[in-house]
Amino acid sequence: MQYVISIIGIFVVLFLAWIASSDRKKIKIKPVITMIVIQILFSLLLLNTQFGLIITKGIATVFTKLLELANEGIAFVFGGLANEGESPFFLNVLLPIVFISALIGILQYIKVLPFLMKWIGFVLSKVNGMGKLESYNAVASLMVGQSEVFITLKKQLGLLSKQRLYTLCASAMSTVSMSIVGAYMTMLEPKYIVTALVLNLFGGFIIATLINPYDVNPKEDLLEIEDHEKQSFFEMLGEYILDGFKVAVVVGAMLIGYTALIAGFNYVFQLLFSISFQELLGYIFSPIAFIMGIPFSEAVSAGSLMATKLVTNEFVAMLDLSGGNYQFSERTMGILSVFLVSFANFASIGIIAGAVKGLNEKQGNTVARFGLKLLYGATLVSVLSSIIVSLVI
Template sequence: MKYIVALLGLLVVLGLSYIVSNNKKNIRFKPIAIMIVLQVVLAFVLLNTFAGATLIKGFSGVFEQLLSYAQEGINFVFGGILNEGQFSFFLSVLLPIVFISALIGILQYLKILPFIVKGIGYVLSKVNGMGKLESYNAVASAILGQSEVFISVKKQIGLLPKHRLYTLCASAMSTVSMSIVGSYMQILDPKYVVTALVLNLFGGFIIASILNPYTVEEGEDVLQVQEEGEKQTFFEMLSEYIMDGFKVAIIVAAMLIGFIALIGMINGLFLGTIGISFQQILGFIFAPFAFIMGVPWKDAVDAGSIMATKMVSNEFVAMLEISKYPNLSAKAVGVVSVFLVSFANFSSIGIIAGAVKGLHEKQGNVVARFGMKLLYGATLVSVLSATIAGIFI
């Protein structure tokens, strides 16, 4: 039965992508089929093999160790604020982003990250049938973040046609930055976080290849990366990345306070007037999508509510919502966890459009105009990744 549901989910995702495609005649099905097969193979390896479990354990172990180092700095500054045994989301989950951001800055400055990103991007370009720039951007987005990644390709932002700019922005919204991955792993099972990271990378290309198909000519397939740190000293760079990490932590904290409070108020208003919460209504709307992702029907409404919360607020708010549904089955929790690991929400439209506009005003306006299509595509990427993962959960 689960294979039939997964096939249905795959067909729905591909069908919804095809319906709004801007150039149906130019869709190349061979690379899409190859990438779907790769997703299935990778999901099986990560979720159902000893090698995958070992890889995930190693990956999460690295982040666990890094977070323990981050805690040393946090305890020095904020030690004594909490009573023993108490937990603070801001101190334990968000502030470690500062340390991870600093590490990313060091690896970027030493040219280690650009080398890795270009290498993986080159290999991906041979699989996905797209250009080197698109492949580089997808990998870089998963490391640098959805706004910072555009700085690394700012030399080419103003030269890109609308269709290529869409693919770059879609990749940025479909992935998550490495600086936040450790925070996700403190809320969700690391194996679902890692699986989502890998599947989303290919899922972004699959959906973009249907929604926005095009061919990059050989003369256009040039990658010009802006190397960060070339005009800065090491400590100038380090200070900048530390402050960037702190800004991210503060922004996420502010978003959580605002969105959780607003959702609580709206739920209260709906309960007081019609006897059902706003999130429950959204749950009924998203329940069919939860079901085709592999969530058991008895959990579909609750899972749909969490999925909708992510879209209207952000992934952190939705991740925290999972704990409010203790009766969710293990499969439902796993499938929804994979769905939540991306930046596909309304606020990301403004973040990405603002980042591009800061580098090139005209192109920023172009991004703002196709913002809803970006969210549509990125959400389908999350549904696709969760559907594939659901086969093996």
């Protein structure tokens, strides 16, 4: 029965994307079906095979080692700040982002990342029925981040149609940056994080194909990646280190504010209505949790976490999931973990619109105008990825 619900859930998600479509006559069904099949195959590979276990363990081992190395620098600067046996979230989870950001900068500088982004994007363009630019952008968003990716597309931004701009922004919101994957792995099982990264990549194309269908003229699909070779190595390294620190501080500030606000809302709602704010959100989101394959007995609690992620950010929800007193089954934990791995939240609308506006004011205003539709699509991507996982675990 649970698999029947998941299959129905896929059709519900596709229908919700279809009703929001800007031009239903232009929707290409074949790429949608192809990519759903690819999602299922990747889920089976990563979660249900020995080879997939080796891949996810290998990736987890790499990030574990990176976190250990990052702690060398953190201990040098902040050693003795925490009491013995204590594990402050900012020091152990957020500050390693600085080191990983520096590594990404080095890989970018020596042309490894641009090479991977260009050719993986080229392969994806043969599957998704979209342009090379859209495919490149999806891979680049995953590797360098949702705001930084637009810097590499600075030359093209002013030339893009509203439809293509939507797809680029949707990909940026549906994925997560590699610089913070290590932080996620301290809170969730690595196998679900790796699976979510892959599924969201294809899910972004599926939902964008339905919500925002259009044809790309090959002559207008020139892919010129912005070249930053003018910087010296140490200029680049300093820039990426500072960018990583800014991300850590911004995420930390967001967590302080949002966690306190949620606690405040819970207190007020408990006083006035004898139900916490998160519980109320849980009831609202429980039907969505149910079609994702989560049992109805766990749907309200799961819906609460889903809503928390949407109105705050994924870190707040992950902390709640990993540190809360939830008695979720292993299957529900897997489905929820995949849902949480994305930037689909209200704050991301401002982040992406601001990043684009900083490069091209007119296009930034365009992004701001379709912000809610962007969040709607990115949330459907997370729901779809979770449903796909529910079919194989």
